[in-house]
Amino acid sequence: MASADELRELMRTEGAAVAQNTQGFNEGRYRSVADLSDYEELKSEARAIKEDAIERLPDLLDQLTDAVEENGGTVYIADDAADANDYIREVVADRDADRLVKSKSMTSEEIEVNDALEADGVDVVETDLGEWVLQVADEAPSHIVAPAIHKSRESIAELFNEVFDPDQPLETAEELTRFARGKLGEQIVDAEVGLTGANFVTADTGTMALVTSEGNARKTVAATDTHIAVAGVEKVIPTVGDLHPFVELIGRSGTGQDITSYVSLLTPPVDTPVVDFEDDETPLSEHDTDRDFHLVLIDNGRLAMREDEHLKETLYCIRCSACSNSCANFQSVGGHAFGGETYSGGIATGWEAGIEGLDVAAEFNDLCTGCSRCVNACPVGIDIPWINTVVRDRVNREDDRPAEWLVDGLTPDEEDKGAPLQKRFFGNFETVAKLGSATAPLSNWLADAGPSRWAMARFLDIDPRRELPTFERETFVDWAERRDSTVDDPDRRAVVYPDLYTNHVQVERGKATVKALEALGVDVTVPSVASSGRAPLSQGMVATAEDHAERVTEALAPHVADGRDVVVIEPSDHAMFQREYEKLLDEATFTELAENSYEVFEYVYGLVENGTDTDALPTVEDGRLAYHSHCQQRTLGLEAHTVAVLELCGYDVTTSDVECCGMAGSFGYKSDYYELSMDVGDRLRDQLEADGVEDRQVVASGTSCLEQIDALLERQPRHPIELLAE
Amino acid sequence: MTETDATFEASLDELGVSVTRTAASEVGAALDEAVREPAVGVAPEDEFTETSLPFTEAGVELDPTPAALDEARTGVSTADLGVADYGSLVLTQTDRGSELVTLFVEHHVVLVHEADIAPDMDTAVETLEATLNRTRGSVILATGPSATADMGALVRGAHGPESVHVIVIEEGT
Numbered sequence: 052m053a054s055a056d057e058l059r060e061l062m063r064t065e066g067a068a069v070a071q072n073t074q075g076f077n078e079g080r081y082r083s084v085a086d087l088s089d090y091e092e093l094k095s096e097a098r099a100i101k102e103d104a105i106e107r108l109p110d111l112l113d114q115l116t117d118a119v120e121e122n123g124g125t126v127y128i129a130d131d132a133a134d135a136n137d138y139i140r141e142v143v144a145d146r147d148a149d150r151l152v153k154s155k156s157m158t159s160e161e162i163e164v165n166d167a168l169e170a171d172g173v174d175v176v177e178t179d180l181g182e183w184v185l186q187v188a189d190e191a192p193s194h195i196v197a198p199a200i201h202k203s204r205e206s207i208a209e210l211f212n213e214v215f216d217p218d219q220p221l222e223t224a225e226e227l228t229r230f231a232r233g234k235l236g237e238q239i240v241d242a243e244v245g246l247t248g249a250n251f252v253t254a255d256t257g258t259m260a261l262v263t264s265e266g267n268a269r270k271t272v273a274a275t276d277t278h279i280a281v282a283g284v285e286k287v288i289p290t291v292g293d294l295h296p297f298v299e300l301i302g303r304s305g306t307g308q309d310i311t312s313y314v315s316l317l318t319p320p321v322d323t324p325v326v327d328f329e330d331d332e333t334p335l336s337e338h339d340t341d342r343d344f345h346l347v348l349i350d351n352g353r354l355a356m357r358e359d360e361h362l363k364e365t366l367y368c369i370r371c372s373a374c375s376n377s378c379a380n381f382q383s384v385g386g387h388a389f390g391g392e393t394y395s396g397g398i399a400t401g402w403e404a405g406i407e408g409l410d411v412a413a414e415f416n417d418l419c420t421g422c423s424r425c426v427n428a429c430p431v432g433i434d435i436p437w438i439n440t441v442v443r444d445r446v447n448r449e450d451d452r453p454a455e456w457l458v459d460g461l462t463p464d465e466e467d468k469g470a471p472l473q474k475r476f477f478g479n480f481e482t483v484a485k486l487g488s489a490t491a492p493l494s495n496w497l498a499d500a501g502p503s504r505w506a507m508a509r510f511l512d513i514d515p516r517r518e519l520p521t522f523e524r525e526t527f528v529d530w531a532e533r534r535d536s537t538v539d540d541p542d543r544r545a546v547v548y549p550d551l552y553t554n555h556v557q558v559e560r561g562k563a564t565v566k567a568l569e570a571l572g573v574d575v576t577v578p579s580v581a582s583s584g585r586a587p588l589s590q591g592m593v594a595t596a597e598d599h600a601e602r603v604t605e606a607l608a609p610h611v612a613d614g615r616d617v618v619v620i621e622p623s624d625h626a627m628f629q630r631e632y633e634k635l636l637d638e639a640t641f642t643e644l645a646e647n648s649y650e651v652f653e654y655v656y657g658l659v660e661n662g663t664d665t666d667a668l669p670t671v672e673d674g675r676l677a678y679h680s681h682c683q684q685r686t687l688g689l690e691a692h693t694v695a696v697l698e699l700c701g702y703d704v705t706t707s708d709v710e711c712c713g714m715a716g717s718f719g720y721k722s723d724y725y726e727l728s729m730d731v732g733d734r735l736r737d738q739l740e741a742d743g744v745e746d747r748q749v750v751a752s753g754t755s756c757l758e759q760i761d762a763l764l765e766r767q768p769r770h771p772i773e774l775l776a777e
Numbered sequence: 778m779t780e781t782d783a784t785f786e787a788s789l790d791e792l793g794v795s796v797t798r799t800a801a802s803e804v805g806a807a808l809d810e811a812v813r814e815p816a817v818g819v820a821p822e823d824e825f826t827e828t829s830l831p832f833t834e835a836g837v838e839l840d841p842t843p844a845a846l847d848e849a850r851t852g853v854s855t856a857d858l859g860v861a862d863y864g865s866l867v868l869t870q871t872d873r874g875s876e877l878v879t880l881f882v883e884h885h886v887v888l889v890h891e892a893d894i895a896p897d898m899d900t901a902v903e904t905l906e907a908t909l910n911r912t913r914g915s916v917i918l919a920t921g922p923s924a925t926a927d928m929g930a931l932v933r934g935a936h937g938p939e940s941v942h943v944i945v946i947e948e949g950t
Contacts, residue, residue, distance in 0.1 A: 183928035204929025224930035266923035266937025314918040321915045323876040331844035335874030440822040
């Protein structure tokens with residue numbers, strides 16, 4: 052796990068270049084997919100093709116092998132990296148090759164084929180310009196699509212000038228590109244063997260798709276007579292026709308290009324004549340096309356992943372990088388922190404857990420906060436946060452159980468083998484909050500007192516720079532119990548879910564919700580219900596979260612059966628009901644709650660849409676708001692409802708568009724991540740302090756977001772529902 | 778001009794690819810205009826022209842030696858398909874070296890028949906599926922010039938051509 056010092060150093064040295072590039076890709080993705088009228092259909096189609104292909108993988112591998120052999124090529128299925136490298140070394144030795152040129156391939160990085168070949172004395176040259184920069188610099192890729200994303204133009208120029216000492220020092224991107232093209236061009240035409248990856252391989256014809264922009268993969272194949280393609284076994288899809296959704300989605304999802312310059316559909320060995328560029332006598336058509344082709348398909352843990360209920364989805368990944376680019380933490384630290392041996396970004400947890408093992412995944416898995424912004428971005432609809440949660444759970448169970456004395460009384464959880472102390476503390480925050488309210492204000496004084504803060508920093512790694520939540524003596528549930536409904540003849544009846552924070556900390560927003568709903572003719576009740584399980588789930592404590600889910604649905608089910616709607620104030624809990632509970636509960640129980648629960652502004656919007664008299668909404672003359680929606684709320688498509696209702700009330704609303712505030716529940720409290728959390732938060736601060744925004748009242752829906760904004764700005768943010776109860 | 782043609786030209790324009798439209802009988806003039814010498818090309822199939830005369834008249838050396846290709850600035854080839862909504866061109870690899878001629882040059886000039894422009898990617902992939910199943914051949918779906926952003930800014934002309942010009946051959950002329 053990267054320490055606070057390592058993260059700080061990465062943010063200092065690589066952060067600016069990583070942020071600029073990933074945010075550029077991410078904005079490009081939004082722009083590019085907006086042009087597709089059938090974006091959602093294409094994603095479903097892509098997903099279905101991958102599901103089917105992985106399901107039928109053994110058969111498709113047989114069919115593909117037959118096709119490639121019919122075409123005159125060879126297929127080798129390698130068990131692991133060493134097996135693959137042995138085969139490749141033999142092919143290169145048989146060809147008696149001095150040089151092998153490579154186009155970009157993550158799978159080749161995974162097996163570390165360069166090292167294996169170089170040990171044999173083969174000159175291995177990366178021809179993708181980004182990969183070549185890293186080869187010259189002797190650095191590792193920081194991004195699965197744009198490997199040198201962490202390097203600025205200035206640093207590349209410095210590197211080239213130092214290593215190659217050109218006559219004229221290189222400076223512009225144009226000069227650097229031309230220089231690299233020239234250098235690499237000579238080496239490509241001199242090489243005997245070309246090694247490529249493959250984005251997709253079709254079982255029907257043995258055709259491989261290579262998605263590139265530079266043209267180096269084309270040259271790597273055309274200029275050599277022996278072609279080796281390495282790809283994971285999961286790259287097989289049934290037919291050439293199945294390439295369609297991927298051709299439309301892969302570039303848009305990754306770097307935001309509608310399509311990359313070259314999508315090569317090669318059915319090797321290719322028909323292009325093999326030539327010597329110095330030959331000035333023989334016309335092209337008179338050269339022969341004597342070529343060898345070897346398709347090396349790599350298992351390396353993938354077939355076992357296929358049998359793993361949770362890791363299986365990873366195999367649908369098309370390595371587009373959308374999950375990296377849409378990730379707030381990745382935008383700050385890049386793949387050198389948020390990555391394992393080979394892969395980086397959110398989906399890397401699945402890849403590294405399956406290929407390398409849990410220990411490698413554990414190194415960076417905590418950097419996924421479960422904000423879920425990658426979920427809609429993924430062109431094959433992988434639930435990437437869920438994979439991260441499952442892996443965290445497995446990592447927790449592998450770790451030795453630490454000393455428990457400090458939080459023993461605070462951890463009535465279901466984790467039979469125990470998560471680390473800090474994770475158990477945050478995972479059982481419900482117990483902490485209950486105790487906090489029961490003993491407030493004493494608990495608040497104690498929490499802020501020197502020895503307690505010292506103990507929290509020492510044993511729980513809670514960063515002393517964070518303000519701790521202040522517990523209210525009277526909980527939201529207690530308050531509601533002591534008052535009578537003001538609605539005599541209700542239009543609708545609802546349960547307001549007393550989430551952990553509304554119940555114990557931000558009680559005011561609970562009261563505001565009740566008042567606003569009653570004004571709209573809704574009879575409201577606030578029963579005592581367990582916390583949603585978001586806190587333990589975010590720590591990878593799946594069994595505990597499951598227990599919460601069961602208790603929540605048990606408590607709410609009678610109300611739902613009685614015809615009440617469930618209204619949820621905290622977006623991260625609403626997202627639990629809508630998304631994660633599907634993994635934790637049986638289908639009927641999940642559906643019953645999901646279909647009857649609403650985020651509070653979604654509910655108000657629904658009331659208005661269904662004819663509730665809007666006179667009950669308070670209106671303002673010239674209120675100006677800056678609204679930051681919650682990450683998980685945006686993933687569910689529920690930002691617009693808040694904006695619409697606020698506009699109905701007469702507010703002028705501007706919205707932030709950062710992917711996440713950076714706080715992400717307990718994440719921003721942890722000493723290791725405090726500075727990263729604030730770095731992510733800085734992007735939100737910049738937006739909230741921009742011209743025309745800096746004087747607006749700030750509203751935000753999530754507890755975490757409110758805490759983070761409170762730390763970022765002078766202005767105190769509020770939950771928007773409080774504006775409806777004034 | 779059909780709607781598909783208009784979409785195709787708009788897509789090419791967005792990619793920075795220039796286009797001329799010409800009658801089959803005027804291909805020579807269009808080529809003359811488009812090439813930067815020295816230029817090489819792959820002998821077009823008869824479907825494009827009755828003879829290869831327009832090419833040689835425009836100074837395009839057909840079936841060059843590798844050394845001549847190495848010297849050339851322009852490569853001329855045909856495309857089997859155009860894809861209107863992306864501005865893509867389907868370049869089929871042949872044993873006459875079309876892949877080399879379209880790749881190892883700074884300027885690529887492509888001839889495509891108006892009738893071969895597919896309205897969208899879905900249609901194009903459907904056609905390709907049928908073709909590749911029949912021929913087991915290889916194609917490049919090329920969209921605009923080669924490009925890279927790996928050196929800190931977008932640069933056209935990475936390993937492949939830095940510019941592309943498309944000549945659309947109109948039907949019924």
